[in-house]
Amino acid sequence: MSLKESLDILKENGYKMTKRREEILHFFQKEDKYKTAKDLYEYMESIYEGISYDTVYRNLHLYHKLGILESTELNSEKHFRLSCSEHHHHHFICKDCGTTREINVCPMNDVGNMLHNYQIDGHKFEIYGLCPACQ
Incomplete structure (x- = not known):
């Protein structure tokens, strides 16, 4: 933003x-x-x-x-x-330094199909680990 x-x-x-x-x-x-x-x-x-x-x-x-x-x-x-305001994406987040990297894949494409009788109001998907500099 x-x-x-x-x-x-x-x-x-x-x-x-x-x-x-x-x-x-x-x-x-x-x-x-x-x-x-x-x-x-x-x-x-x-x-x-x-x-x-x-x-x-x-x-x-x-x-x-x-x-x-x-x-x-x-x-x-x-x-x-x-906040990111460009396009829909998710993040890899380094647990040590907080650096983020965009992930342009959304698991909701599959999850939405499994929950077809449910109203989904939002979601958040994050992957945690260590970036190359912190490994």
């Missing part, structure tokens, strides 16, 4: 764009991988001395609720990254 798309979503939902909120978006845009609330807090603390962990966490969850960020659970901790 681009910075402009993220800003548009915030505005459409009645949220102000502050320097801190914009900096959070820059952080995820620059990192382009899954990061923890702690990672973001440490980054924001280096720029905005005295920023509270609660402020960082509230904004993470706001962005997640609005679909700006997507999340996953790695090593019993929630990790976030900018």
